[in-house]
Amino acid sequence: MTPTPHLLATRSLSARYGDFQALFSVDFRIAAGEVVALIGANGAGKSTFLRALMGLLPVGRDMVLFEDQPVGGNPPHHMVQLGVAMVPEGRRLFAGMSVEDNLKVAIDHARKTGDKTWTLERIYRLFPILQEKRNAQVEKLSGGQQQMVAIGRALLAQPRLLLCDEISLGLAPKVIREIYEVLPEIARTGTSIVLVEQDVMLAQRASNRLYCMLEGHITLESTSSEVTRADIAQAYFGAGHEVA
Amino acid sequence: MKWLDALIQGVLLGGMYAQYALGMALMFGVMRIVNIAHGDLVVLLALIGITLSVAVGLGPLPLVLVLVPLAALIGWGLQKFVLNKVVGADSLPSLIATFGLSIALQNLMLEIWSADTRSMSGGGIEAASVNVGGIYIGLLPVLILIAATLLTGGLDLTMRRTRFGRALRAAAADTEAAAMTGVNPRVVYAYATAIAVGILGLSGVFFALRATVSPADGPAQLIYAFEAVIIGGMGSIWGGFVGSMVLGIAQAIGFRIDPGFGTLAGHLVFLTVLATRPQGLMSKG
Numbered sequence A: 001m002t003p004t005p006h007l008l009a010t011r012s013l014s015a016r017y018g019d020f021q022a023l024f025s026v027d028f029r030i031a032a033g034e035v036v037a038l039i040g041a042n043g044a045g046k047s048t049f050l051r052a053l054m055g056l057l058p059v060g061r062d063m064v065l066f067e068d069q070p071v072g073g074n075p076p077h078h079m080v081q082l083g084v085a086m087v088p089e090g091r092r093l094f095a096g097m098s099v100e101d102n103l104k105v106a107i108d109h110a111r112k113t114g115d116k117t118w119t120l121e122r123i124y125r126l127f128p129i130l131q132e133k134r135n136a137q138v139e140k141l142s143g144g145q146q147q148m149v150a151i152g153r154a155l156l157a158q159p160r161l162l163l164c165d166e167i168s169l170g171l172a173p174k175v176i177r178e179i180y181e182v183l184p185e186i187a188r189t190g191t192s193i194v195l196v197e198q199d200v201m202l203a204q205r206a207s208n209r210l211y212c213m214l215e216g217h218i219t220l221e222s223t224s225s226e227v228t229r230a231d232i233a234q235a236y237f238g239a240g241h242e243v244a
Numbered sequence B: 001m002k003w004l005d006a007l008i009q010g011v012l013l014g015g016m017y018a019q020y021a022l023g024m025a026l027m028f029g030v031m032r033i034v035n036i037a038h039g040d041l042v043v044l045l046a047l048i049g050i051t052l053s054v055a056v057g058l059g060p061l062p063l064v065l066v067l068v069p070l071a072a073l074i075g076w077g078l079q080k081f082v083l084n085k086v087v088g089a090d091s092l093p094s095l096i097a098t099f100g101l102s103i104a105l106q107n108l109m110l111e112i113w114s115a116d117t118r119s120m121s122g123g124g125i126e127a128a129s130v131n132v133g134g135i136y137i138g139l140l141p142v143l144i145l146i147a148a149t150l151l152t153g154g155l156d157l158t159m160r161r162t163r164f165g166r167a168l169r170a171a172a173a174d175t176e177a178a179a180m181t182g183v184n185p186r187v188v189y190a191y192a193t194a195i196a197v198g199i200l201g202l203s204g205v206f207f208a209l210r211a212t213v214s215p216a217d218g219p220a221q222l223i224y225a226f227e228a229v230i231i232g233g234m235g236s237i238w239g240g241f242v243g244s245m246v247l248g249i250a251q252a253i254g255f256r257i258d259p260g261f262g263t264l265a266g267h268l269v270f271l272t273v274l275a276t277r278p279q280g281l282m283s284k285g
């Protein structure tokens, strides 16, 4: 058997909230070590897609393949053991707990197979401010610092695939730069990254490939360096939309 | 002297409530489950204990060693097979489930043990007391208070310092985020309920030594634990303990004012807290 080129792929992935269908036949793939951006307007279905990959939404077994194995609908803690971790929209830290305890939960339940690439010390080297604040309750931190905890928590699960949902949202440009500077280091460890991002320019610059989603459909798939603004505008807003 | 005596008796009474409140606070704090069957489980374990002590001749200490694991197993099974199916953001389904369980348990116990009251002989410790400067302090209530304090302190430490405690707090803070961090909330919940009910294995023995037990006694036990947890602050481990002390003292002082006023005084304190500080005394909110 030849080694699979894709770490994760979806086949005709559909998902719904009750009667409302949020994802339509999404075909997506990501290779090991690749950074793939997923862009789209508000309500396009980006978070829904990540949640479906993480096992937080019921989807068909064959709709999600991890190293060619069907894993759709696995509970999230199984996905963590496979090597999927998420920095969720809105950070979702454990309120009432210290920075270090938030991180320790991830260490406690990290993927058991493979190397321990990420240690508490390494996270503190990556984000020195977290070491300083390690005994502070997470809700006392600034938005950017909280985002660092969320990223640290996901990394300490020792992921092979990191799902990032709008990690720049609501942060100052300087903090965004700080956070985006660590992405190449993460990718260098061989971890693949799915980057959901509102800021199209940022997404394009930080990724190898890019998907655009519109109303639950993939409307564009391209190499990030080759895609034109006009392509993106059309995929982002839909055909027939006037591009200014 | 009369009031000091009331205060001491109140604290000792609070020790009993604190054991019940601890499990309730844990289940509510972690899963938002109000376990209506909590009192019935104490009664069930007390009755099993009495039967074992009569049938096999087990003394209080061996009984504890049998009942605590049994209780933990019951709690684990209850969570895994019943409550995990109804736990969620909406606490009404679990409320209804535990209410149903409460009624089912009472009927089951009535069937097995009939409505007679029973109690357990502890070989003298149930009646032993010491005279401290004119105030009689029962040995058993002191043991109960010590046990409650150690259990509360131990659980609090477990919550703050251990892997399991972190998983519990994480699941309590944000179940979904805990799941995506690798925690299996259902397993954590099953252990939490195992602890909450496991404690009742000890309480059941104390209960049977201290008073007479009959199958319908559960709700009366529940209501004090419930009030204690509300007074202290829902979901706070030491809150339940403090609430129990407040409730015990209020009842003991009320009782000294007028024997008929004891329980009512407790209820009045509960209502006062509910009206003026609904988040509870120990809650930061």
Ligand SMILES: Nc1ncnc2c1ncn2[C@@H]1O[C@H](COP(=O)(O)OP(=O)(O)OP(=O)(O)O)[C@@H](O)[C@H]1O
Pocket (backbone or CB within 6 Å): A017, A020, A022, A040, A041, A042, A043, A044, A045, A046, A047, A048, A049, A089
């Ligand atoms: N829990 C839910 N119940 C019902 N519908 C939902 C739920 N969550 C999302 N939706 C709907 O699904 C669609 C996709 O939402 P989703 O959150 O995935 O979009 P998004 O691309 O992440 O948007 P944003 O950029 O605003 O985060 C939207 O129409 C949204 O209203």
Ligand SMILES: [Mg+2]
Pocket (backbone or CB within 6 Å): A046, A047, A048, A089, A165
């Ligand atoms: Mg979103």
